[in-house]
Amino acid sequence: RRIPLVLLLAASVACATTPPPAPVVVPFETKMSWIIRLEDQRILRDAAIPIAPPPATQGRRNVLPPPPPPPDLIRLFEDSEARIRRRAAIAAGRVGLAEAVPPLIRLLQADTDVEVRQMAAFALGLIGDASAVEPLRAALADPMPVIAGRAAEALGLLNDTASAPAIG
Secondary structure, X not given: OOOOHHHHHHHHHHHHOOOOOOOOOOOHHHHHHHHHHHHHHOOOEOOOOOOOOOOOEOOEOOOOOOOOXXXXXXXXXXXXXXXXXXXXXXXXXXXXXXXXXXXXXXXXXXXXXXXXXXXXXXXXXXXXXXXXXXXXXHHOOOOOHHHHHHHHHHHHHOOOHHHHHHHO
């Protein structure tokens, strides 16, 4: 059976004008529960969950929003909310995630929120990776005393006695 060309064109236009699904907005409480659970389990991220495509019903496509991303502490360092970035940073430090050192250094050096930067410094001290010593020494000169103080504390946790004169 042949489908008239007019119907095919109308169907293709209808498909082309269907708006994309709205982005998934994950609430603050959900993100915090992710962080706390990942921290409790001492893991960086959940394993990816395979997702089956939605079933088609009566010739129409179900348009469902994509599922929220699996929780990942490092991805949460880039969250738009400072309180999420701050909590994710301290969770990574408490868990001792060596993978988090480079992103924590970026937070320490470039985040716009003072509290996020100080928690990044503290987390670097908790992780104990020697590659954080130089960025922490640089943070001693930060004009914000809370950041310089956390950097000094982190250097103490790293047993960096060479920084003692700069701290004194």
